[in-house]
Amino acid sequence: MTQPHEASLTGDETIETSFGTIRLEQNYPTDESSALLLNELDAQRAAQAYVWFTPLMGSATWRDQAAATFGATSLSDFVVYQTLREKRGILTANLTTPYIGNFMSLAEGPVLFDYPAGPTAGGVLDFWQRPATDLGQTGPDGGNGGGYVVIGPDADASPYDDSGRIVVRSATVNCWILFRVLDQDPKVMESVKDGFRIWREGQEAASANFIENVDREWSATPARGLRYWEDLANVLGQEPVREIDKGIMAMIAPLGIAPGQPFAPDDRQRLILENGAAIGELMARANQVSPRHDAPYWPGTNWFKSFDFSLEQETDTSVQLDERATWFYEAVGSSKGMVEPTVNKGQVYMTTKRDADGNLIRADRTYRLHVPAGMPVKQFWSLTLYSEATRRAYDNGGTAIRDISLDSRDEELVFNTDDSIDLYIGPTAPEGAETNWMKTTGDDGWFVYFRLYGPTQEYFDKTWALPDFTTT
Known part of the structure; x- marks a missing residue:
């Protein structure tokens, strides 16, 4: 028995893989091994299809x-x-x-x-x-x-x-x-x-x-499991196949998703699709938490510019697959003003998932964000709290918007004498800082967007920078 990287792929050979044992007899995979390989092929394709179709x-x-x-x-x-x-x-x-x-x-x-x-x-x-x-x-x-x-x-x-x-x-x-x-x-x-x-x-x-005034809880978070693929098959049936999608469409056809065909997966396809949705989402989440295609906007910090791809989501040589999946897994919508803000116009979205020590932020710890004076905005700024599980606004039991979003137009915020401000996120508020605090609960991990509306020159030339969260 050998590992894939050591295998000769000839003659009679037994190869141990992460998904099972593959046996070759006179160069050919046995029928059982062929079935195992094709299932793995479909599983990998399902996970990649999840990432591809995220937007x-x-x-x-x-x-x-x-x-x-x-x-x-x-x-x-x-x-x-x-x-x-x-x-x-x-x-x-x-x-x-x-x-x-x-x-x-x-x-x-x-x-x-x-x-x-x-x-x-x-x-x-x-x-x-x-x-x-x-x-x-x-x-x-x-x-x-x-x-x-x-x-x-x-x-x-x-x-x-x-x-x-x-x-x-x-x-x-x-x-x-x-x-x-x-x-x-x-x-x-x-x-x-x-x-x-x-x-x-x-x-x-x-x-x-x-x-107006419906005031009802609801969810636009894409479904998990088989429902994800049911919804995908439905919308694909409403659209012509783009040239750029033909490759991925070929990959999902063996999984029972094809234009003009009803979505009716058999037991094998169903299991692969359910696993593929879970693995694909975890891959998208890993890329969101530890992006390999990007670097922090302000050197020495863990703050990333959420939009770091083109309006077209592609370059002359490639689709910006990881870049767009990072954003559209956790967010929705794009515009020129969001992707390509200019001095005094548009919006900037900054996000972080780590503290000043590089550790992932947690719901069971209280953090301080020191926002320096001279915020580079012509209009206003806001700090909004989201759940990593749903990517929607955090549910901490509060009923007011300021329970999960603080902004510079909020008259209840308390600024420091030098016009800087300290904001807090965690299960408990430091004494005297209750109006500058947003609550986290249980193990519901969180992240934030720090939005700058009408960013000024100091943002673009980085003469103003936002420091990382620190634990209190």
Whole structure:
């Protein structure tokens, strides 16, 4: 018996692998060994397919769960996510500004909408979560509002050449509109809603139906186990196969997932798919915790810039597979303003999973984050707490947004005399620091996003840096 790296792969040979014993007889794998090898081939492919389809599944899960939870089932149905419970369903949602969004299919033709003027940020995204366009401050309307038309992957854009509208092409049949209102004044929110119109080509312009005050717990975290693959097969059946996906589609065909075919795995496929979903998620999580493709943004710290890949999710030579999986496993959405912020415009998302000693942060310890004075933001900053298990806003029993998200507009925060501030996360608050503290519970491991809205030059030239968490 020999190990794979020592095997000659000839004659009669017994090879011990991590997944079982392989026997060769006169160069051929025995029937039992062939079955073992093919099962392992499918298992490896299932795990890699989980990683590959991560951004697509983030879109599909949110769409399907929003329809089930909020009744957002038509083109004009736009959910307004404002309360803690409404936002806690979204992967790493920001808790400082309301979201407004809906999903749509272009299978029945282009969609037109009038976008309102105002302090907003958002975009139209395809189902791989690539921005077809930004909207608002970082979009072509520049925050002044404008008319848009969204067309499908193969649609003819020429009919809109003289329409005065901004033509947006989605690379997928399914796509979504999502934007945030950056001003807390309720009058601004009402103005934005009043100015929004949406309709399908050939129909009359119509006001959106804004679904509000549902205040219900829900989850857009992609399912685990066989349900993950059921959901994947469903959304793949709605989309044409892209050239770039043909290889991975060949890999999942032996697992019972193919366009135009019902998803009905046999017992062998079912077990492989269930294991593949678990291993694939663990691989995505390992890459998220210990990214091999990136380095900390500020030297000497453990803070990473969450977006460190292109809008297209690929380069001239490769798909940015690990880079996009790292983000879309733990988060949802992208825009030019998020991926390519510029001085005073866009948003920066910083994250860490380790303390100043390089140890993984834990829920049973209390940590201090010292935020130096001179925060490089034109608008505001926020620190938001998330669960590593769900990647959604942390559930510590609190009912107020500030229980799991602190920001510079919070009048309850206590700053130091030099305008720096100390923030705390852990099971107990240091004495006198209760208003600057977010609670963790049990063994629910956590991570944070430190968001900078309107980053200034000091962020880009790194003359200001955020130190690591330290234990108290």
